[in-house]
Amino acid sequence: MIVSDKEILYINSLIENSVDLFHNFWPMTGFIHHNPLHGFEDMPFEEGVKKASHYFHAKTSLSREAYRKFYEEGKITDTHLQEELEHYCSVHDLSKELYVPIFLAVMTKGENLYLFDKPWGELSSKQEQIAKYLQTLPFDPDRLEERLGVHWTLYDGVDKLYDTKIDTKLNEKISRMAMRHLDEGQAPWQPMEREKGMFLSWRRLVRHDKVFFDATKPLCRLLENTNKPEDIIFWVLHELQIPRNLWQDLFVLEFSKLHGWTGFLRWRSRQEDYLPQKEAPAFLEEFLAIRLYYIYFHLARVGKKIGFFPNFVNLQAKLQQPEAKLRYRFFSKRMLPEYIAKMEEMLRGEPNEREWEELWQRYRKDEHRNKIEAAAQFLDKVIGLCGCEIKGEESYKELLINLQRWEEDEGFLWQKAMEKRYLQSMMHDIANASLQQKRAKAQFLFCIDVRSEIPRRHIESVGDYETFGIAGFFGIPLKVIDIKNRHESNLAPAVVKPKNIVYTFTQKEQPSKDLVRALHHVYHDLKYNAITPYLMVETIGNLFAFDFFGKTLLQNLYMPLRKKILQERYETERMIIDKFPKSAIYQTIHDLQIALIKEVLKKRYGIEIFDEKLQEAIESFLQLAIAKEPLLVYDEAQIEPKTKLGERIGLMHYEEMQLLKTLQTKYQISYGHMQMQIDKLTCVGFTYKEQLFYAENAIKMIGLQNFAPVVVFCAHESTSENNPYESALNCGACGGKSSEINAKVMALILNKKEIRVGLAKKGIVIPQDTLFCYAVHNTVTDEVKIDLSLVLKEREVRKIQEDLDRASKQAALERVRELPFTNGLSKKRLMRFIQRNTMDWSQTRPEWGLSKNCAFIVGPRSWSQETNFANRIFLHSYDYRLDPHGYFLEIILSSALIVGEWINLEHFFSAIDNRAYGSESKIYHNVTGMFGVISGNMSDLRTGLAMQSVHLRGEIYHEPIRLLTFIVAPFEKYKDVINRIKRVYYLVYNEWVRTCFVDPKERAFYHYCPNKKDWVKIDFAIAKEFEKIRY
Amino acid sequence: MEYILFLSAFIFLPLFPISLVINRYLFALKTKKLFFAQTFCLIAGSLSLHATSIAKNSMTLSILASLSMLLYAYRLLSVDHLKDFALYLFTLLSSFAWIWYLQGGNMLHFLLIQIPPFIAFSLLAISLYERFVVVHRYSVNGLGNVKPYFSILFVITLFTLTFTPLFAAGVFFHNRFAVTLLHVVILGLAWLFLNWSIVRLLTWLVFSTPSRHLQYQKLTLKEISLVIFFLVLSVFVFSIFAAKGAL
Secondary structure, eight states: OOOOHHHHHHHHHHHHHHHTTSOOOOOGGGOOOOOTTGGGTTSOHHHHHHHHHHHHTOOSSOOHHHHHHHHHTTSSOHHHHHHHHHHHHHHTTOOHHHHHHHHHHHHHHOTTOOOOSSOOSOOOHHHHHHHHHHTTOOOOOOOHHHHBTTTBOHHHHHHHHHOOOHHHHHHHHHHHHHHHHHOSSOOSSOOTTGGGOHHHHHHHHHTTOTTTOOTTSHHHHHHHHOOOHHHHHHHHHHHTTOOGGGHHHHHHHHHHHTHHHHHHHHHHTTOTTOHHHHHSOOOHHHHHHHHHHHHHHHHHHHHHHHTSOOOHHHHHHHHTSHHHHHHHHHHTTOSOHHHHHHHHHHHHSOOOHHHHHHHHHHHHHHHHHHHHHHHHHHHHHHHHHHTOOOOSHHHHHHHHHHHHHHHHHHHHHHHHHHHHHHHHHHHHHHHTOOOOOOOOSEEEEEESSGGGHHHHHHHHHHSSEEEEEEOTTTTOOEEEEETTTTEEEEESOTTOOOOOEEEEEEEESSOOOHHHHHHHHHHHHHHTSSSHHHHHHHHHGGGHHHHHHHHHHOHHHHHHHHHHHHOOOEEEEEEEOBOOOHHHHHHHHHHHHHHHHHHHHHHHHOOOOOOHHHHHHHHHHHHHHTOSSOSOOOOTTOOSOOSHHHHHHTOOHHHHHHHHHHHHHTSOOSHHHHHHHHHHHHHBSBOHHHHHHHHHHHHHHHTOOSOOSEEEEEEEEOOOSSOTTHHHHSBGGGTSBOOHHHHHHHHHHHTOHHHHHHHHHTTOOOOTTOEEEEEEEETTTOOEEEOGGGOSOHHHHHHHHHHHHHHHHHHHHHHHTTSTTOTTOOHHHHHHHHHHHTTOTTOSOSOOTTTTOOEEEESOGGGTTTSOOTTOEEEEOOOGGGOTTSHHHHHIIIIIIHHHHHHHHHHHHHHHOTTTTSOOOGGGEEEETTTEEEETTSOSOBOSOOHHHHEETTEEOSOOOOEEEEEESOHHHHTHHHHHSHHHHHHHHTTSEEEEEEETTTTEEEEEETTTTEEEEEEHHHHTSGGGOOO | OHHHHHHHHHHHSOOTTHHHHHHHHHHTSOHHHHHHHHHHHHHHHHHHHHTOOTTTTOHHHHHHHHHHHHHHHHHHTTOOBHHHHHHHHHHHHHHHHHHHHHTTOOHHHHHHHHHHHHHHHHHHHHHHHHHHSOOBTTTSOOHHHHOHHHHHHHHHHHHHHTTOTTSHHHHHHHHHHOSOHHHHHHHHHHHHHHHHHHHHHHHHHTSSOOOTTSOOOOOOHHHHHHHHHHHHHHHHHHHHHHHHHHO
């Protein structure tokens, strides 16, 4: 079967639509926080979460017990719970007088009070009476067949009836295949024909798999004859008789089985410039085709055992039979205990349909009775708990139905009540802000990252310092190429593709360590070889004991020493930030090409002296090589050379043609390559206009006006050992890297005289004596070190550095107390503990990172300056007075708010269900393919945050609260900014973030209230008194 | 009298094929009675053997006991019921008692070493049956998450009971190992199967995902105390023997 182009297009569009529900997963080298439910953001929050929970088999909220812990700690109050319950009752048309106390009692007092399938112990007479009332209530009609294709794939259905575990086998097979193909340098052996793509490379291998390849079978014959994965997809779907209207759902279900790999492939397949994708292309349709191929084989094989081929039609018919209903209960562990032995006996024998039917009829009655009794027991406990009185059969039935429905939404009610409590507290703090302004002797621009809040507070407290918050890339997206290390990386938010390149040239600080480097290479070659590790362990394995003990027991002594010996230290010497003139670009490329030709001549013909005439000959030969159309064509009859170079060095005609070809192919001296080089070099640096643009935007966006004598751009980075998640602790706005380069570039630009002249014309007057410099904030140790290389006023800056050191120490001591095992430690020991965290290879939690983040304030620092927000708030400086049209607010909302929301919801969902949305414990993580982590030796790619980032000792550490966003700007004038950006519009009105305007003119809050679906006004006067805030 | 005791030991500590009949009878008992009967059998059988010295060096009996042990260790590999597990474990321990006897071991030592952890195991199993009626692979799972104390005690009990090195029974079991090559092979295999079956049991009962449809209730203080008492007793006994060995 060869599928038509139309069908291919159809299948591809279905795949595209399906994967839109999945988020991208970026390689771990640049961990990007993201909302795992990004694909559901166009739906209201609750609807999106419920829908996603169905695809990812995830929880929608924390357990009642977890919320109750917050309730006991006072983070959720009765008042807020009551308000939410009242709203719930009015939406569902329930009596508030009756239901609010019942729900509240179950939430706050009902321990293990859930509706189970089976009663616990004997029923009291009252419970028996209730059970009689409930007799006519139908429970959970069994329509297993309706789940097929929508909730279950075919093999899910087979697994549930026959306990075949096809799902597990498939996931293992596909994960193994993906690990093999997508590897980026970890595996010593690569699969054959990787460059041809995932599907063809896999086909090359599967042909040798006797279990999954039989040339006589039609699917295998098709596989032999097609290069298109869509052919396989189409064939399998037809053979399994899946109705067309279910294809889309089925694709989503299939992709959701391994959503980590899907997310990574989704991202990778869209990166044309990503080198590993060029070397080993992989696309989602290939991934799906391979999965469907194995599905077909598994189902065919199981079909032989169970007596029918489980295609859609056959399986749907089977699911309606009593046997299926009983099997489903047995294998899903829901069967009543007294039937287990009988069921085992039935499964061992060969019962006929009548026997199954008889057993099913008996079972159904008992199951119903059990459920009624369990429900009666449950209702009795509920009524006893709240002390209310229920009369009449219908009231009991109604109560049970309403309680069942309410249980599905209970988590959301807890969560909204908790958010309200925080919102109220923040409104109270903001309304009470005194808005004092003071003159500063230095200004610091920190990243909006929540971890900046503590050092900012302490810096402000040690002297006349002013701090600002700005996205960590300082508004200047760039790609940096480190010439020495041949390494390039994007220093911009993941959603931004930088246009400008910055080159850094580095110089060694100390003599070369060639021996160390050589040993390092040998060690790695031996380690990653298939055979040598055995020998290596035997011969030099013992030596590693020193390293092991040093790293484990004596980190503070051993690790600095180890670093000194093994690492080569570099110092950034020069950085190119200005654009090259066109002539310089051409000249550079020309010089490079001439040098390359000379190198070739030297290697091939031993020519070492290049006189003037030879130089001329080389020039003319170069023109032939880089000509758009070939100027020199091979002439078989010709023996004598046709070029000056050929004549000069005595080449035959065919030899000079060979030389030309070598230069064009091997040394890339050709027209096409030259154009590419020109394009690349044109991107290097920033034009004057670009520099001016970025500088103006950065300054105006944060409302920086009265420049202090020293302005410091504070980049941030994190240091830890043996931590694949290290990039998650670096700057999110720089793609999980340190933002040092961005800070340095910005400081260099703003120190330029011509830029200051340009800025003055735009109304930004920077005093002549103002100096811009940069510093790096280490978020583990809280050290903030100013780089002195740009500094002219060294004495003043050294004074500032002394203050910074004091502030850093205070900040570090405040931050470290949140970490476990710090209780009762002296200050000295705490400082040692902090230092050890940066180099302890067994430390799974070197810092808390962005855990507990809960709010985002867009406005002047003065509104938040007096409150200790305990490392929980993103702070973006903004002054609406400098932004009359809301242009900068638009930029902030469309970039910083979205990044903040991603970070917040990544933590939110990782906390709610760490198995489905997070990546579970770090202890079991293994790096795979140098781009991601898996659990154990085989699993889906783990995408979210590790348990150690959101949990502490088995309990929730990160309180899941949607980002409470405060925008300090007049409401009426600026509310339209939200409508201007579609994504922000969805986030606000679908309640993925909770938004609140702080109107300084009206001195009031405007909060978007999800219950009322409208903006609600709360005056500062009311907000100043904590208890009075109601909305 | 010795012969009567010797024959009664065959009933209380059944070897294959007598075990088929005894097991059938035991299986019909309700859970509590079953565990009581098993404990009684182990004590009565061991005391009977202690009081007799008939056929102490019989190679035939020794091989029969070893094969019986191997058979039930193998049988343990495929059980899905905790009750089945207890039943086969009892028969396995009976075979081990015979091996102990035939190798000249003191049956009182056997009693002191094997009975306390077996009682602890029985108490834990009974507590499960009281709560869930049936403890089957497809009914009760993942207790590690919902009943952590039970799970810890259960794992320790099984290790204590099933000849794991460093635990009392383990030390003695491995001492009985090296009699003949045949013993080494048979007992080695039996030990392997036994441990394998424990891992299998723990996989579904303790380390899997708990069912959402069950009400899990924690162990009462009384239950915990009793189990800990017997476990401590077994460790105490081990310490005495270890000290004795050292001296």
